[in-house]
Amino acid sequence: KVDTPWGSVGIPTICLEEDACRIVERKEKEVIYRVDRLGIPLVEISTTPDIHHPEQAKVVAKYIGDALRATKKVKRGLGTIRQDLNVSIRGGARIEIKGVQELDMIPLIIEREAERQVNLLKIRDELMERGVKPEDIKEEFHDVTEVFQNTESKIIARAIGKGGKVLAVKLPGFRGLIGREIQPGRRLGTEMADRAKKYVRGIFHIDELPNYGITEKDVDAVIEKLGLGEKDAFVLVAAEEETAKKALAEVVKRAKEAIEGVPEETRRALPDGNTQYMRPLPGKARMYPETDIPTIFLPEEYKERIKANLPELPQERVERFVKGYRIDRSLAETLVNDERDELFEELVKKGVKPSLAASILVVVLKGLKKEVPVEKVTEEHIREAFELYLEGKIAKEAFEGIFKELAKNPEKTAKQVAEEKGLTLLSEEEVEKIIDEVIKANIEVIKAKGMGAMGMIMGRAMAKLRGRADGKLVSSLVRKKIQELS
Structure with a gap:
């Protein structure tokens, strides 16, 4: 389990899986995948549903990441660890959010999803007050192409020019709600468009019109043709007729779900903290424990051997550095977070003072980041520089100059740079x-x-x-x- 200020969170399952194909390009009717990740082992770790605060989720994710990192047997860097978040609120639904990569984004994504569900419930309540029922939403698509024969909308004109049609569907009681914001910059209409995206690039709805070259006269003509009431809405799609029907069928489905409340979905995390529809949430057959992964029961003797050889967790290492080497806590945390901790201890064992080793590895190297590509200074470069220092050939003040030059010319050695730049000690x-x-x-x-x-x-x-x-x-x-x- 993971202890947090909000309570303990259990870890019931750890699964070994295989990485999936990755999407490299999306086209209008085609998705291209690469299979180079197949065969790469993945460890999937799940938690119990005991996380009740956005920050708590971040704390748990960091703890798991730190524990994995402590083993020194996992890959690091953006994209190597991906969090899937399951978010639900009272009265809402379980939403699985895929592909959360940045730790600091976890609380924001959870908050935005909770906000989305709250707003969807408000839309549901308003639809109920208006007396709208799922059976009121029908898959009846009206051909309104003639309304747009001389349209100023480039998108619609292009579709008609290719032999397509403009179809409309009536959504009773939805006027003013399709354009209602449910997340910053995203509306119920955005969710409808997400569903229709597998068929068309976009949809038009009454709450955003007149706009996009569609005039008020066009809007009035569609309202009249569909016989809309004051609170009724419409959604338009311009495409090949069968494609347009399929897209509007998705809109109808999403409208019916809006009457029920929050649909269970799998969504992808967006860079701004919002989420986007991917697919319906898998049914109970796909719930943990995984039906396609056999359970492995470890012998007690094996468990005890694992417990006796558990790696030192990052926070434990920080505490040991602070107490044992008497270095500043911020230096210790940076050494551990930047994975310079093993090099630090190696240098100390060779005779370098802990305070000096930490200062050079953290303060000096970080200070050069704005001037030179310091990531090109390798651990071998650093070891060479400290060997020169321990041999009395350079002063501690020479490290900055040596590293600055090595960042520009990583093919050189620390000794070469010290001699070329006149950084060797004088008698x-x-x-x-x-x-x-x-x-x-x-x-x-x-x-x-x-x-x-x-x-x-x-x-x-x-x-x-x-x-x-x-x-x-x-x-x-x-x-x-x-x-x-x-």
């Missing part, structure tokens, strides 16, 4: 010689301010020595020489 004699030059150039200021000139002299010395001398050595030599002159 103490060479450092002292440069400091003497700085002292000589600023002798009057030193005589006037004494130790008060320390900051200025250090700044000017480090401008010449940064990355080529240890800061502590420079500070010690500058302090000593100013004291001698004071």
